[in-house]
Amino acid sequence: MKIDVQLTTARKQKPASDQLVFGKTFTDHMFIMDYTAGTGxxxxxxxxxxxxxLDPASTVFHYGQTVFEGLKAYMTKxxxxxxxxxxxxMQRMNRSNDRLCMPHIDEEFALEGLKQLITIERDWxxxxxGTSLYIRPFxxxxxxxxxxxxxxxxxxxxxxxxxxxxYKEGINPVKIAVENQYVRAAVGxxxxxKTAGNYxxxxxxxxxAEAAGYSQVLWLDGKEKQYIEEVGSMNIFFxxxxxxxxxxxxxxxxxxVTRSSIIELLQHWNIPVTERRISIExxxxxxxxxxxxxxxxxxxxxxxxxxxxxxxxxxKLIINDGKTGELSTKLYDTLTGIQTGKVEDxxxxxxxxxxxxxxx
Amino acid sequence: MKIDVQLTTARKQKPASDQLVFGKTFTDHMFIMDYTAGTGxxxxxxxxxxxxxLDPASTVFHYGQTVFEGLKAYMTKxxxxxxxxxxxxMQRMNRSNDRLCMPHIDEEFALEGLKQLITIERDWxxxxxGTSLYIRPFxxxxxxxxxxxxxxxxxxxxxxxxxxxxYKEGINPVKIAVENQYVRAAVGxxxxxKTAGNYxxxxxxxxxAEAAGYSQVLWLDGKEKQYIEEVGSMNIFFxxxxxxxxxxxxxxxxxxVTRSSIIELLQHWNIPVTERRISIExxxxxxxxxxxxxxxxxxxxxxxxxxxxxxxxxxKLIINDGKTGELSTKLYDTLTGIQTGKVEDxxxxxxxxxxxxxxx
Numbered sequence: 001m002k003i004d005v006q007l008t009t010a011r012k013q014k015p016a017s018d019q020l021v022f023g024k025t026f027t028d029h030m031f032i033m034d035y036t037a038g039t040g041x042x043x044x045x046x047x048x049x050x051x052x053x054l055d056p057a058s059t060v061f062h063y064g065q066t067v068f069e070g071l072k073a074y075m076t077k078x079x080x081x082x083x084x085x086x087x088x089x090m091q092r093m094n095r096s097n098d099r100l101c102m103p104h105i106d107e108e109f110a111l112e113g114l115k116q117l118i119t120i121e122r123d124w125x126x127x128x129x130g131t132s133l134y135i136r137p138f139x140x141x142x143x144x145x146x147x148x149x150x151x152x153x154x155x156x157x158x159x160x161x162x163x164x165x166x167y168k169e170g171i172n173p174v175k176i177a178v179e180n181q182y183v184r185a186a187v188g189x190x191x192x193x194k195t196a197g198n199y200x201x202x203x204x205x206x207x208x209a210e211a212a213g214y215s216q217v218l219w220l221d222g223k224e225k226q227y228i229e230e231v232g233s234m235n236i237f238f239x240x241x242x243x244x245x246x247x248x249x250x251x252x253x254x255x256x257v258t259r260s261s262i263i264e265l266l267q268h269w270n271i272p273v274t275e276r277r278i279s280i281e282x283x284x285x286x287x288x289x290x291x292x293x294x295x296x297x298x299x300x301x302x303x304x305x306x307x308x309x310x311x312x313x314x315x316k317l318i319i320n321d322g323k324t325g326e327l328s329t330k331l332y333d334t335l336t337g338i339q340t341g342k343v344e345d346x347x348x349x350x351x352x353x354x355x356x357x358x359x360x
Numbered sequence: 361m362k363i364d365v366q367l368t369t370a371r372k373q374k375p376a377s378d379q380l381v382f383g384k385t386f387t388d389h390m391f392i393m394d395y396t397a398g399t400g401x402x403x404x405x406x407x408x409x410x411x412x413x414l415d416p417a418s419t420v421f422h423y424g425q426t427v428f429e430g431l432k433a434y435m436t437k438x439x440x441x442x443x444x445x446x447x448x449x450m451q452r453m454n455r456s457n458d459r460l461c462m463p464h465i466d467e468e469f470a471l472e473g474l475k476q477l478i479t480i481e482r483d484w485x486x487x488x489x490g491t492s493l494y495i496r497p498f499x500x501x502x503x504x505x506x507x508x509x510x511x512x513x514x515x516x517x518x519x520x521x522x523x524x525x526x527y528k529e530g531i532n533p534v535k536i537a538v539e540n541q542y543v544r545a546a547v548g549x550x551x552x553x554k555t556a557g558n559y560x561x562x563x564x565x566x567x568x569a570e571a572a573g574y575s576q577v578l579w580l581d582g583k584e585k586q587y588i589e590e591v592g593s594m595n596i597f598f599x600x601x602x603x604x605x606x607x608x609x610x611x612x613x614x615x616x617v618t619r620s621s622i623i624e625l626l627q628h629w630n631i632p633v634t635e636r637r638i639s640i641e642x643x644x645x646x647x648x649x650x651x652x653x654x655x656x657x658x659x660x661x662x663x664x665x666x667x668x669x670x671x672x673x674x675x676k677l678i679i680n681d682g683k684t685g686e687l688s689t690k691l692y693d694t695l696t697g698i699q700t701g702k703v704e705d706x707x708x709x710x711x712x713x714x715x716x717x718x719x720x
Contacts (some may be wrong), residue, residue: 052421056519059385061412061500064424064556065563088425101563104425117578136506138423145385146415146496146521148593150563159416159508183548186582190561196424197557201424202552203461203510222546223583233508 001033001043001109004118008048017128020164022301027124027133032118035103043104044109046117048353049159055144059151065141069259070131070300072163073118073353075125076341080302081118083135084339086111086258094139099193101150102139108138114158115353121160130165130336134301137157144281144340166302171324171332173308175207176231177214178280179205182203184230184252186222191252197256199233205355206232214295214311218280219309221250226279234297234305235259237284239327241291244273258298262331266346271327293327303339304332310324361404363395363481367411368408377488379399380524382661386545387484387493387520389710390650391477391538395463397512403717405567406477411501419501419511426556428498429619430660432523433478435485435493436701437703441478441713442626444699448617452554453497461510462499466529470497474518475713481520482715490696494661498667505647526662531684531692533668534657537574537593538640539565544590546582551612558614559593566592574671577655578640586639593659594665595619598643599687601651604633617656624707631687640672647677654685663699664692 008028008135015025026049033044059065069089074082090107097104113330114135118125125133137158141151159177190198191201209217216232228247230236235256237246244266266273286292287310295307308322319325337351339344368711372612375385386409393404409501419425429449433441434656450467474495485493493503497518501511542565545551550558555709576592588607590596594618597606606627609615626633646652655667668682679685697703698710 024504025416026504029569032415044675049416052416053411053413055410056384056390056409056494056517057521060556061420061426061498062428062496062556062559063563064426064558064560066421066424066560069423099564100560101567136417136422138421144384144386148566149561150560150567157416161417181548183546186543186549188543188582188585189546189549190557195557195562196420196422197550197555197559198424199422199508200424200426200460200555200557203423203460206508207461222548223588225548285606313558 001041003113004045005120006045006047006354007060007120008148012156014124015073015162017126017131017164020126020131020162022163023134023161025161027121027162029117029120031113031158035154035156041105041156043115046120052155052157054060054142057144058148059141059143059145063147063148064195064197065100065102065151066139067100067102068092068138068194068196069093071124072339073080073135073137074132075127080341081122081125081355082339082341082350082355085257085261085349086114086351088122088260089137092255094196095192097139100195102141103154105156110156115285117158118353121354124160124162126162128165130167133162134161134165136161137169139212162178170305171306171329172214173322173324174218175213175309176218176307176311177209177212177310178211178310179217179219179223181205183222184219187251189222190250192249192254194254202233218310225279226281228280228283229253231297231307234299234302237262237296237298238278238292239294241293241324242272245273245278248275248277250277256298258300258303259334261300261335261349265331268346269288284312284317292317292319294327295319296328303335306326361401363476364405366405366407374484375522377486377491377524378518380486380522381490381521383494385521385622387481387522389477389480391473391518393473393516393618394515395516401465401516402465402470404473406480412515412517414502415504415533417506418505419505422620422635423508424557425462425501425511426461426499427453427458427460427495428554428556429453431495432492432699433485436699439676440701441485441715442699442701443447443711445621445709446474446711448620449497450510452615456553456555457499459550460555462501463514465516468559472570477518477520479715483576484520486522487527490527490556492523494521494523496521508665510586528616531664531689532573533682533684534670536571536667536671537572538670538672539569539577539579540585541565546578546612547610549582552609552614554614562593577639578670580640586615586641588635588640588643589613590659591657592660594662597622597656597658598638598652599654599685600646601653602632604631604634605638606633608635608637610637611650616658618663618695620662621695621709622658625691625694628706644672644677651689652677652679654688655679663695664688
């Protein structure tokens with residue numbers, strides 16, 4: 001499939017690096033392609049960033065058939081554009097598509113569309129320390145039909161947003177409250193798909209936690225409310241007595257690309273890392289015995305988000321004196337180093353965007 | 361707030377009564393109002409039915425903040441327009457709004473907007489037996505921001521769709537498969553809110569059931585996968601040894617308006633009805649003992665949907681010889697009779713739309 005390119009005639013003003021807010025500013029262009037049952041994906045195009053026009057009866061508004069991804073492009077010191085394991089995002093998007101009864105995308109073609117879009121928008125990639133170009137591919141169901149059944153029409157869209165440093169004053173631990181009332185996902189639900197409904201359902205717990213002075217919630221499993229699943233919209237890791245533990249993928253936990261990379265990195269360093277079920281009670285006991293050395297969330301936006309305090313059962317668990325741990329720092333530095341081309345990439349994780357691929 | 365009215369200059373062709381398909385045809389106009397944080401709801405208007413134009417970064421596409429309702433308008437024999445307990449829908453919409461961190465609507469004003477819209481569209485209300493005008497109020501989050509937090513902008517929209525008789529050849533039992541793998545909702549999730557994500561997550565189980573020759577699934581609870589919750593997107597009732605039983609509202613079951621009405625109707629008739637926890641095992645035992653007399657789903661679209669066969673654990677449970685039960689028929693006739701003004705309404709459930717309220 002050919003990608004039609006229509007360039008804007010009115011380029012926007014780019015915000016200063018220190019003025020960038022996550023997900024508020026978008027670049028000049030977007031990638032779109034359409035899906036029609038029977039025909040498949042068609043009309044791939046790069047067009048000026050513009051509103052989407054949809055029938056008010058479109059499935060996405062009523063029955064939430066939608067999946068999305070999040071990844072970043074980085075500008076290296078020698079002005080190469082790097083993506084971090086983008087094929088992982090496209091693979092996961094197709095796993096999400098399966099769960100939501102949505103059509104597969106051609107992963108290679110979607111990645112090609114992304115690369116062309118980024119090449120056109122290369123001047124939008126910020127270069128200051130910690131900044132990057134956030135990439136949001138998403139698919140929405142667009143058939144105007146109120147029957148509860150999979151849509152026969154979809155749009156796949158990629159939008160780009162330059163984002164500032166997540167930690168403006170260096171990597172900084174957050175305070176987390178263990179969530180006992182609300183549930184993010186249950187086994188058999190959509191928790192392991194990256195789909196809108198999971199995030200809609202999470203807002204209430206987040207609102208309650210914020211009102212109590214916490215920045216995120218620690219989600220427990222939907223069945224027994226005992227086992228740790230995720231933190232906010234990130235995966236979670238604990239360092240207990242020298243061993244790193246993260247909840248095993250159980251069907252309700254999202255398989256994060258950063259999560260996988262952390263596990264591989266730890267294995268590469270010969271640091272023991274285990275994916276297994278871990279209860280909040282076990283974590284508490286480890287804390288009481290002085291064995292809970294570090295805790296950190298992992299995700300595309302923050303990469304590593306250290307947890308300095310965990311509120312559970314009326315008690316504040318202060319982890320590593322509320323400071324960023326040694327391992328958290330090393331993981332953050334290494335992973336962001338690889339992503340930005342400053343540190344050698346022994347895994348072949350980074351993908352260079354070759355800019356001679358577009359001729360327009 | 362005043363409701364601005366802008367009428368279309370190009371009225372659509374109305375389909376014949378026997379050509380109506382649920383949720384595919386929409387009327388000439390729609391109701392819209394906007395919400396902006398700090399200002400509240402504003403710019404209420406009735407406009408020609410038209411596409412919605414949204415920024416691709418709008419919250420609804422990414423984080424699924426949306427709620428909806430479904431109800432119907434009926435044309436009586438003496439050409440009065442009736443709504444069925446519409447205030448219940450507006451109340452539930454606000455309960456859904458609470459769960460999804462979305463702003464409340466003024467229930468009376470929303471109902472007023474609905475009545476004005478229906479008055480304008482009165483010629484769209486079909487009059488043939490079993491037909492009605494389906495009403496879909498919904499709210500979508502429209503702020504162009506990729507941070508995971510409640511949107512600061514929303515649109516409340518009402519669209520209308522003339523719908524044909526649900527049972528073209530009379531009320532007819534369906535075959536249902538008990539769902540053992542997928543889960544609709546868990547306590548602490550969004551199951552008791554009418555929001556898009558619940559429906560997105562349900563499509564996969566429905567797809568699997570249909571492939572096996574079943575028209576819906578019977579959902580079990582997300583925790584123990586033992587207790588009966590809903591059927592497809594309807595509530596469920598069983599008549600066991602003369603007593604009617606429906607799963608108690610437990611936080612993951614949607615509180616259906618038809619469900620409430622059935623309970624009140626049964627109480628009015630002095631037929632024993634109980635809201636309680638009921639397991640699939642208990643239901644199976646009742647079946648084995650010959651005590652499972654009837655089973656039926658309840659919802660706005662079908663009103664009553666009798667269950668003739670239940671597939672569980674490799675066994676087909678044939679209920680009432682696969683025929684519509686006496687109580688199911690009586691409930692269907694009475695409820696649809698009240699809704700269409702053919703049967704006396706001792707409860708004050710129907711609301712007449714007074715057509716002199718619009719002057720344009």
